[in-house]
Amino acid sequence: MTNQVILLDFWPSMFGMRTKIALAEKGVEYEYKETDPWVKTPLLIEMNPVHKKIPVLIHNGKPICESLIQIEYIDEVWSDTYPILPSDPYEKSQARFWGEFIDRKFYDPSWKVWGTKGEEQVAARKELIEHFKTLETELGDKPYYGGEVFGFVDIALIGYYSWFKAMEKFGEFSIEKEAPKLIEWTKRCIVRESVIKAMADPDNIIQYACVFRKSLGVE
Amino acid sequence: MANEVILLDFWPSMFGMRTRIALREKGVEFEYREEDLRNKSPLLLQMNPIHKKIPVLIHNGKPVCESSIQVQYIDEVWSHKNPILPSDPYQRAQARFWADFIDKKVYDVSRKTWTTKGEELEAAKKELIEILKTLESELGDKPYFGGDEFGYVDIALIGFYTWFPAYEKFGNLSIESECPKLMVWVKKCLERETVAKSLPDPHKVTEFVAELRKRFGLE
Numbered sequence: 102m103t104n105q106v107i108l109l110d111f112w113p114s115m116f117g118m119r120t121k122i123a124l125a126e127k128g129v130e131y132e133y134k135e136t137d138p139w140v141k142t143p144l145l146i147e148m149n150p151v152h153k154k155i156p157v158l159i160h161n162g163k164p165i166c167e168s169l170i171q172i173e174y175i176d177e178v179w180s181d182t183y184p185i186l187p188s189d190p191y192e193k194s195q196a197r198f199w200g201e202f203i204d205r206k207f208y209d210p211s212w213k214v215w216g217t218k219g220e221e222q223v224a225a226r227k228e229l230i231e232h233f234k235t236l237e238t239e240l241g242d243k244p245y246y247g248g249e250v251f252g253f254v255d256i257a258l259i260g261y262y263s264w265f266k267a268m269e270k271f272g273e274f275s276i277e278k279e280a281p282k283l284i285e286w287t288k289r290c291i292v293r294e295s296v297i298k299a300m301a302d303p304d305n306i307i308q309y310a311c312v313f314r315k316s317l318g319v320e
Numbered sequence: 321m322a323n324e325v326i327l328l329d330f331w332p333s334m335f336g337m338r339t340r341i342a343l344r345e346k347g348v349e350f351e352y353r354e355e356d357l358r359n360k361s362p363l364l365l366q367m368n369p370i371h372k373k374i375p376v377l378i379h380n381g382k383p384v385c386e387s388s389i390q391v392q393y394i395d396e397v398w399s400h401k402n403p404i405l406p407s408d409p410y411q412r413a414q415a416r417f418w419a420d421f422i423d424k425k426v427y428d429v430s431r432k433t434w435t436t437k438g439e440e441l442e443a444a445k446k447e448l449i450e451i452l453k454t455l456e457s458e459l460g461d462k463p464y465f466g467g468d469e470f471g472y473v474d475i476a477l478i479g480f481y482t483w484f485p486a487y488e489k490f491g492n493l494s495i496e497s498e499c500p501k502l503m504v505w506v507k508k509c510l511e512r513e514t515v516a517k518s519l520p521d522p523h524k525v526t527e528f529v530a531e532l533r534k535r536f537g538l539e
Contacts, residue, residue, distance in 0.1 A: 151421060151454065165413045167420055177409040190396040194384045201386055202370065235370065 106131035109145060109157040111138050113309050116168040117156040118260035118299045123172045125295035126251075127179040169200045172256060186253045196253040199239060199246065203257050207232045211261060214272035215310050218319045226272045230279045237280040244289060251293060259290045266303035267310040325350035326378040328364050330357055332525050334427075335387040336375040337479030340518035342391040345470075346398035388419050391475055405472045418458060418465060419476040425451045426480055433491030434529050435538060445491050449498045456502045463508055470512060478509045482522045486529040 108124070108131050110117035124131055136145055138155050148157045148164040158165045158174070165174050176185040187193050210232065213225035236258065240246060246254035265276055265287070277284045290296050314320040325343065327350050329336035343350050355364055355374050367376045367383035377384040377393070384393050395404040405412050429451060432444030455477065459465055465473035484495050496503050509515050533539045 151417075160410070163410060165410070166417055170413050170416045170420065173416065174409055174413040177412065190393055191379070191382060191384070193396065194389050194393040197389045197392070198385055201389065 103161075104129070105159075105161050107134060107159040108132070109134050109136040109148065109155050109159070111136055111155050112301050113263070113306055114138075114155060115260035115264055118263065118301070119168045119256050120156045120158055120171045120175070121299035122256050122259070122295045123175045123185060125298055126183050126185065126256075127175055128182065129175070129179055168260075169197075169204065169257060172253060176253075184252075185256065187247070196247070199236075199254040200257045203236075203254075203261075207236070207258075207261075211264065211268060214268050215264075215270075216314065216317055216319060222272070226274055229268070229272065230274065233276060233280040233283060237283045240282060240286055245286070251290065255286075255290060259287065259296055260299075262287050262291065262296075263301040263303050263306050264310075267307045270307060271310065271314070322380075323348070324378075324380050326353060327351070328353050328355050328361070328367065328374050328376040328378070330355050330374050331520050332482070332528050333374055334479030334483060337482070337518050338387040338475050339375045339377055339390045339394070341475050341478070341514050342394040342404060344514035344517060345402045345404060345475075346394055347401065348394070348398055388423060388476065391472060395472075403469075403471075404475065406466065415466070415472040418455075418473045422455070422473070422476045422480075426477070430480065430483065430487055433487040433493070434533060435536065437538075441491060445493050448487065448491075449493065449495075452495060452499045452502060456499045459501060459505055464505070470509065474505075474509055478506070478515055479519065481506045481509075482519050482525045483529070485522045486526040489526060490529065490533065 106124070106129055108117070108120060110121070110133060112135065121133075134144075136142060136155050136157075138145070138153075141153050145155070145157065146153055148159055149155075149166045152166060154166070156168055156171065158171045160174075160178070165171050172185060186196055207229075210225040210229040213221060214229050217225060243249075245251045246258070269275055291300070311320065325348055327336070327339060327343070329340070329352060331354060340352070353361075353363075355361060357374070360372060364374065364376060365372055367378055368374075368385045371385060373385070375387055375390065377390045379393075379397070384390050391404060405415055426448075429444055429448045432440065433448060436444060462468075464470045465477070488494060510519070530539070
């Protein structure tokens, strides 16, 4: 069967970047459709009626929503090449745990550190730094979260890399200072072709965050 | 190798209920250990240092945290009987989507039905009913969310049923009248021995919530 793959995404989205990386790692050809999530197009509403959010992966007309679920799907469908998740059930559960940690804990302060001000921003920065340190500890001395190989948790986290400069600028802190081993890890990831192609220019992200901050009344 | 399975849990936890059901579906013998959440055991803190929460599944000394991740782990390790997730990657992605929806939406909103009042309560009630109606819609005419077979999404949601009378009593709402098809599904699930054994008496949960309300100064 011909594989028709479409990705509805928005260029600054750290979640969309994950899916782009996973598709590229598997060598899957796809059509990218720039979709502003604030403009609920008929296609977005049809394909993600519950959340109306990007990214949406559409495979042969059928939608898959939520980026970590998309990565698992991509890994299972295109299973003949480059495994993203470990095969061992215990290692897999650990990878899923850290993916969930990034989504449930890391995400909130990661936007509040640039999207809020005053006490809320101070609290967000403190929490974010703690999470960076936790993630650095989890990495340990491994080259990647996946061990020797770039995998699920690496993909889940590296999507945020384009936003690091914006977090540091508006949050007034240095990730390198707080979690130097993590920055070393990013340097290993960003030479991968899949990551290079998926990333947004950090300066463009800063501009985008600037505009967003104005609209939030934070600037 | 001998399988030593321990579950650190708390009897009213709708998340712990998921793991209990999954273990029983697979016929896995396990040691259930009740945790006092106001006095967490050293074992809990050692096995879940990041979140310090229950349930924690400990398999041959190694911890698996987060109930959805535990259910998937159980399905993969004890893969010989009663499959919990579908085998088709697309169906699996859909099952994961709905479990994720339940995780993101049901708990936080439902908690407000017994911890808030006035306008905040009214807004929470409205949102909870919408969420449950969305789930009811997804169920459609199928006997289970999984189709003909009891599965992952059914396991993700059924534990919340034991809290319905508490939401109804303190929130002043009727889930039965708003979502009758969902209640039919509940009755069908309760016929399963694995579910009946894993769920506490809803009256006891309501009494527990009443105590919590006193403790929080809400009564």
